[in-house]
Amino acid sequence: MKLVLAIVQDKDAGKLIRALVDAGHRATKLASTGGFLKEGNTTLLIGTESSRVPEIVDIIRNTCRAREQLVTPVSPVGGPADSYTVYPVRVLVGGATVFVLDVERFERI
Amino acid sequence: MKLVLAIVQDKDAGKLIRALVDAGHRATKLASTGGFLKEGNTTLLIGTESSRVPEIVDIIRNTCRAREQLVTPVSPVGGPADSYTVYPVRVLVGGATVFVLDVERFERI
Amino acid sequence: MKLVLAIVQDKDAGKLIRALVDAGHRATKLASTGGFLKEGNTTLLIGTESSRVPEIVDIIRNTCRAREQLVTPVSPVGGPADSYTVYPVRVLVGGATVFVLDVERFERI
Numbered sequence: 574m575k576l577v578l579a580i581v582q583d584k585d586a587g588k589l590i591r592a593l594v595d596a597g598h599r600a601t602k603l604a605s606t607g608g609f610l611k612e613g614n615t616t617l618l619i620g621t622e623s624s625r626v627p628e629i630v631d632i633i634r635n636t637c638r639a640r641e642q643l644v645t646p647v648s649p650v651g652g653p654a655d656s657y658t659v660y661p662v663r664v665l666v667g668g669a670t671v672f673v674l675d676v677e678r679f680e681r682i
Numbered sequence: 683m684k685l686v687l688a689i690v691q692d693k694d695a696g697k698l699i700r701a702l703v704d705a706g707h708r709a710t711k712l713a714s715t716g717g718f719l720k721e722g723n724t725t726l727l728i729g730t731e732s733s734r735v736p737e738i739v740d741i742i743r744n745t746c747r748a749r750e751q752l753v754t755p756v757s758p759v760g761g762p763a764d765s766y767t768v769y770p771v772r773v774l775v776g777g778a779t780v781f782v783l784d785v786e787r788f789e790r791i
Numbered sequence: 792m793k794l795v796l797a798i799v800q801d802k803d804a805g806k807l808i809r810a811l812v813d814a815g816h817r818a819t820k821l822a823s824t825g826g827f828l829k830e831g832n833t834t835l836l837i838g839t840e841s842s843r844v845p846e847i848v849d850i851i852r853n854t855c856r857a858r859e860q861l862v863t864p865v866s867p868v869g870g871p872a873d874s875y876t877v878y879p880v881r882v883l884v885g886g887a888t889v890f891v892l893d894v895e896r897f898e899r900i
């Protein structure tokens with residue numbers, strides 16, 4: 574048994590969950606926040622038999638996509654106190670970050 | 683050291699946490715949502731010594747119970763456009779889904 | 792690859808995340824609740840290469856600190872029905888509780 578922990582963008586979460594459920598998988602959704610951009614994202618827990626992990630990774634690959642996000646830093650970068658030229662920063666936010674953990678014991682109660 | 687991750691129904695979460703705390707266990711609660719029914723549920727994190735895992739599984743077994751839930755599908759199943767017979771679907775929601783993970787390193791800071 | 796799961800007090804979460812991000816780490820924040828005090832706290836997920844785990848534990852040690860919390864029990868302890876002497880209880884809440892889990896497979900999608 575494995576536990577797949579996938580951090581995905583909110584825009585893709587609904588589509589990913591539907592695809593997982595349609596394929597017979599079970600998933601639990603947690604609301605989370607990215608440490609860098611401080612924006613809401615989604616952390617999914619997907620417990621599954623080891624043999625189905627590749628299938629789940631494929632579903633994630635097919636439903637989640639990387640997006641560029643423009644971020645305006647909170648304070649101006651460099652320059653004297655009275656010249657406020659703010660340069661927005663481009664950040665590439667991945668479709669998904671996936672961790673597969675081994676499960677020592679699994680119980681359905 | 684092990685980390686027990688238990689997904690339980692909100693109705694049983696309070697009772698389960700009280701029983702764990704009374705028995706000297708420590709637990710952290712996360713609000714979660716089921717991927718299929720899209721209803722709120724609870725994900726508990728319980729870090730514990732390996733020897734106490736069976737005791738924790740027993741506590742879960744004694745406080746969490748399976749319930750049948752009637753779900754009305756969003757759209758009518760089959761039939762022509764103007765005959766709207768909607769059949770509620772019965773879904774058995776388990777008392778708990780429990781994953782036990784091995785902890786390589788544990789620190790109290 | 793390892794997954795560091797750290798449960799910290801809300802007061803320290805912002806400072807900890809900034810320190811992790813400044814050091815080039817990635818972190819995902821989950822809002823959680825302590826099972827005993829029923830107060831909000833923060834659960835952080837930090838995926839990292841094994842070699843960087845000690846560095847992360849140090850950052851946690853340097854930014855999170857234990858605090859004493861006074862808790863007034865909900866009902867008076869002992870005594871007859873009409874004498875309400877309530878004794879607040881001191882609880883030491885640790886700076887952080889840290890679990891390091893092994894990651895079998897890691898994907899960036």
Ligand SMILES: Nc1ncnc2c1ncn2[C@@H]1O[C@@H]2COP(=O)(O)O[C@H]3[C@@H](O)[C@H](n4cnc5c(N)ncnc54)O[C@@H]3COP(=O)(O)O[C@H]2[C@H]1O
Nearest residue numbers: 607608609610665666667670812815816817818819837838
């Ligand atoms: N310390 C840092 N220095 C410079 N740039 C940084 C950085 N931390 C993050 N970024 C950049 O900002 C994007 C959003 O990160 P955030 O932490 O908000 O949101 C992250 C975070 O919530 C989660 N995540 C990614 N890797 C993680 C890991 N190793 N551990 C825990 N969470 C992770 O997935 C979201 C998307 O991450 P992704 O890597 O695709 O995209 C990241 C990356 O391009």
Ligand SMILES: Nc1ncnc2c1ncn2[C@@H]1O[C@@H]2COP(=O)(O)O[C@H]3[C@@H](O)[C@H](n4cnc5c(N)ncnc54)O[C@@H]3COP(=O)(O)O[C@H]2[C@H]1O
Nearest residue numbers: 594597598599600601619620716717718719774775776779
């Ligand atoms: N392997 C796993 N990995 C991650 N989380 C897991 C999991 N197994 C269970 N869960 C979590 O526990 C809740 C109850 O699942 P259970 O299997 O008892 O009860 C399930 C099951 O009877 C049914 N169900 C779930 N997914 C299904 C699917 N893909 N196809 C058919 N029935 C499904 O609907 C009930 C409620 O499911 P829901 O997703 O709303 O809520 C699930 C989900 O949040």
Ligand SMILES: Nc1ncnc2c1ncn2[C@@H]1O[C@@H]2COP(=O)(O)O[C@H]3[C@@H](O)[C@H](n4cnc5c(N)ncnc54)O[C@@H]3COP(=O)(O)O[C@H]2[C@H]1O
Nearest residue numbers: 703706707708709710728729825826827828883884885888
């Ligand atoms: N092994 C573990 N597994 C999962 N989560 C863990 C954990 N150890 C700690 N935590 C999390 O970290 C918070 C602080 O725990 P700490 O042990 O420092 O500080 C604790 C401890 O001093 C005390 N405490 C907790 N559970 C107790 C119990 N069953 N009996 C007596 N005292 C307890 O109350 C403080 C606050 O506890 P609270 O539960 O509200 O909040 C806990 C809980 O959310």
